[in-house]
Every structure is written in C-alpha cells, then in structure tokens.
Amino acid sequence: GEDVEQSLFLSVREGDSSVINCTYTDSSSTYLYWYKQEPGAGLQLLTYIFSNMDMKQDQRLTVLLNKKDKHLSLRIADTQTGDSAIYFCAEIRNQGGKLIFGQGTELSVKP
Amino acid sequence: KAGVTQTPRYLIKTRGQQVTLSCSPISGHRSVSWYQQTPGQGLQFLFEYFSETQRNKGNFPGRFSGRQFSNSRSEMNVSTLELGDSALYLCASKSGGPGNEQFFGPGTRLTVL
Numbered sequence: 509g510e511d512v513e514q515s516l517f518l519s520v521r522e523g524d525s526s527v528i529n530c531t532y533t534d535s536s537s538t539y540l541y542w543y544k545q546e547p548g549a550g551l552q553l554l555t556y557i558f559s560n561m562d563m564k565q566d567q568r569l570t571v572l573l574n575k576k577d578k579h580l581s582l583r584i585a586d587t588q589t590g591d592s593a594i595y596f597c598a599e600i601r602n603q604g605g606k607l608i609f610g611q612g613t614e615l616s617v618k619p
Numbered sequence: 620k621a622g623v624t625q626t627p628r629y630l631i632k633t634r635g636q637q638v639t640l641s642c643s644p645i646s647g648h649r650s651v652s653w654y655q656q657t658p659g660q661g662l663q664f665l666f667e668y669f670s671e672t673q674r675n676k677g678n679f680p681g682r683f684s685g686r687q688f689s690n691s692r693s694e695m696n697v698s699t700l701e702l703g704d705s706a707l708y709l710c711a712s713k714s715g716g717p718g719n720e721q722f723f724g725p726g727t728r729l730t731v732l
Contacts, residue, residue, distance in 0.1 A: 538719070550623075550709055598662075605650050
C-alpha cells in the first residue's frame with residue numbers, strides 16, 4: 509500500500525529525549541523528511557535524510573534510518589516546551605514533488 | 620529570501636461556489652505543489668507544477684485544478700464546492716538542491732458552509 513505509518517501521540521517531560529517513529533512503504537524512496545507543524549501554521553521542514561545514509565545529526569535532532577525494515581526515527585534531545593507540535597514524516601515518490609505523509613505524531617512536552 | 624506566501628489566509632464559501640487560491644514560491648523555485656490537509660484524511664497531494672506544466676497529479680476529482688504562470692506563481696481552483704472541501708490547503712515550493720526539499724507556505728484555511 510501507500511501508507512506511511514506513525515504513532516499518534518507522544519508525551520515527554522521537559523529535558524528528556526523524545527523519539528518519534530515512522531515506517532514507510534516504498535523501498536525506492538530516495539529522501540525521507542521530518543516536518544513540524546504548530547497550531548494554525550504550515551509545515552516547517554526540520555531535516556531530511558538520503559536513503560543511502562543510516563544516520564544524520566543536526567544540533568538537537570538525530571535521524572536514524574533502517575532501510576531493511578523501512579523504519580525512520582527522529583530523536584529530539586533535551587526536549588523543550590517549544591517543541592510541542594505535530595511531527596510528520598514523509599517520503600518522496602517518483603523523484604517529483606509528490607510527498608507521502610504519515611498521519612503525524614502529536615508531541616506534548618510537560619514542564 | 621522571502622518564504623512561500625499564500626493568499627488569502629482564510630476563506631468562507633458556500634456549497635456550489637468556486638474558489639481560487641494563490642501561491643507565490645520562494646524566489647528561484649520552479650516547482651510548486653499543492654496539498655490538502657483535513658483531520659480525517661491527513662495531508663494529501665493534489666498536484667505539482669513545474670515550468671507551467673502539471674508534472675504530477677494526486678487522486679482528486681476534476682473539480683480541483685491548477686495552473687502555474689511564467690513567474691512560477693501558482694493558483695489552484697476548486698469548482699462546485701462541497702462541504703468536504705473544507706480544509707487547510709498548503710502550497711510548497713521545491714529547491715533544486717540535492718535534498719529535494721519542499722518548503723511550505725502557511726496555508727489557506729477554506730471553510731465551506
């Protein structure tokens with residue numbers, strides 16, 4: 509099928525690490541992305557990973573890719589209340605502009 | 620560089636009417652894609668335009684159409700509006716860089732009464 513799957517909710521304490529997981533379906537996907545959406549806003553591109561990489565780190569964000577299992581994760585270190593938002597993973601199809609999104613994971617950060 | 624801009628930000632229409640939404644991509648970006656976001660269906664791809672030509676199309680009825688102008692600005696049109704067309708419509712422009720990143724605008728919130 510075409511689905512990209514994510515768990516719907518995650519709750520963490522401020523200062524802890526958050527790990528958001530995603531499984532995708534298309535083994536030919538070349539790029540995988542993480543977007544953040546705050547209430548009433550559009551999508552903010554956080555980071556992306558090329559499919560021949562296993563890991564990418566960008567400040568507090570670490571992306572891990574397990575291509576064999578088609579599993580992608582986003583780790584946010586030292587999570588802050590400002591990180592509360594919905595996080596979407598997405599894969600790109602056909603080298604064009606078609607992004608296939610997961611349902612989004614709502615991250616709640618408690619002080 | 621200015622980001623992706625979308626106008627209007629909010630729209631209220633009634634069933635049967637038509638609507639046109641506008642998107643201005645990041646300067647230098649030639650690809651513009653449109654997405655519909657609803658609570659029930661999530662984010663769904665509508666279509667992509669590149670150099671004034673539709674390059675990809677999602678699974679939406681023919682009431683949804685779009686076009687792109689020579690300056691890369693894009694419009695999407697929805698005719699004969701239905702209640703189910705109420706959604707956030709997001710536009711994204713694509714860089715030509717190696718990451719193939721798409722950058723999104725703030726969206727147009729369409730409410731159909």
